[in-house]
Amino acid sequence: MAKNGPTIAEIGEFPLIRSLVRDLPSDPAVSLGPGDDGAVFLVDGSAVISTDVLVEGVHFRRSWSGAQDIGRxxxxxxxADIEAMGAAPVAMVIGFSAPADLPVSWAREFMTGLREEAARARVAIVGGDTTAxxxxxxxVTVIGQTAGIAPVRRDGAAPADIVAIKGRLGxxxxxxxxxxRGFRSPRVxxxxxxxxxxxxxxxxxxxxxxxxxMIDVSDGLVADLGHIAEASGVAIDIDQARLDIPDPLRTVGMATGLDPITWVLGGGEDHALAATFAVGEVPDDWQVIGRVLxxxxxxxxxxxxxxxxWEHAGGWTHF
Structure with a gap:
């Protein structure tokens, strides 16, 4: 037995799966969840689907993040991608691959994080797969529903639109x-x-x-607004004075000698939403940051x- 308890190889694939999906919350839209060859659920309106892959050493490090954090x-x-289409999430399936010597306790903590964030997002976990x-x-693949309204695409921005964001940047x-740099603060x-x-x-x-x-800001504000600009055939101008530089970012900037505006404009992984609206239609709690020319x-x-x-890096690219 390993120091941190049994490994996933020692407990076995199917006992592991049963322990992870036991007592998953149900949802009225889901008539068949984990345990069969496929899940069965209903959607209202058009279905919207999105998949993301997270790889250790690329998207997270176990030395930096706990299993629960990685699950969340x-x-x-x-x-966030389903949100960016203007849809509501309904169901989610998870593919999980890991070394055979991974402690079962790590997998269970990971599942705890999945459950917690799924509850926040109001999405049902309906199945998945495991492998070595x-x-x-x-x-992770999420299916959403449009529930009577058209999905919001990237190619709809129009001249004179207002550009606004919802969420944190940088x-x-x-x-x-x-x-x-080997530090753990500011903690936020x-x-x-x-x-x-x-x-x-x-x-x-x-x-x-x-x-x-609308778009999910995953790779950086300039880069992701660039996708809207390209798809819509428009130019977007960001008003830097409208961008917030919160105190924690200023603190890190002072400690490292780096300008925090580069994180706000070019940093990814915050998963804020950026959208364009007609004048007068921006929701009250969205932050206006620019316009479509x-x-x-x-x-x-x-x-x-x-x-x-923008002369600095505009965002993250995988290759």
């Missing part, structure tokens, strides 16, 4: 800098890197308010900051 993050980053692998890898990037930015704080329900709110285009001001799809190209 696995749910949050995926549901060299590192911990998590694949916190996870600041946390990554802190962890990369470290926690933001371990698991994002997604504004659940905000995507639906934006869709009901008439959002023209008309064709007399800029003809090429691009993202500007205070009317100029």
């Amino acid at each position: 993050k696995s749910v949050a980053v995926n549901v 692998g060299p590192v911990v890898t998590v694949s 916190w996870a990037a600041a946390g990554l800098v802190v962890l990369g 930015v470290v926690e933001a890197q371990r698991c994002p704080e997604v504004a659940y329900g905000a995507g639906r709110q934006a869709a009901l308010a008439g959002a023209h285009a 008309d064709s007399t001001e800029q003809t090429e799809p691009t993202v500007l900051v205070d009317g100029r190209p």
Whole structure:
């Protein structure tokens, strides 16, 4: 027996699965959950589906994040994509790969995190798969529903639209800098890197308010607004004075000699939502940060900051 209790190899695949999915909360939309060859559930309106893969050493480190944090993050980053379509999450399946010597206790703590964040996001865990692998890898697929309204795509931004965000920017990037230098404070930015704080329900709110285009800010504000600009054939200008630099980011900036605005504009993993709205339609609790230019001001799809190209890194790329 290992120091931290039995490993997943010692307990076996199916006993592990049974222990992890035992007493999962049910949902009225789900008529058949874990335990069969497939789950059965109902959706209202069109179905929206999104998948994310999290790989140890790329998206998280077990030396930096606990199993519970990684479980929560696995749910949050995926549901954020459903939110960005203006849909409501309904059901979720999880693929889990891990080394055979991973302690069962780690897998159970991971499942605790999954359950906690799924409850926050109001999504039902309906099944998944497990397999052996060299590192911990998590694949999460979420299915959402539009419930009578059209999904909000990236290609709907129009000239003179207002650009607004809901959620935090730069916190996870600041946390990554802190962890990369071997520190654990400020704790709030470290926690933001371990698991994002997604504004659940905000995507639906934006869709009901008439959002023209929307995106999950996973790779950086400039980069992700660039996807809206490209898809919509418009130029977007961010007003830097409207961007908040909260005290924890200023503290990390002073300690490291780095400008926190680079995290706000170029840092990913906070999973805020960015959307464009007609004038007068921005929900009250969204933060206006810029506008879509008309064709007399800029003809090429691009993202500007205070009317100029952003000279620093615009966001994360995987390859």
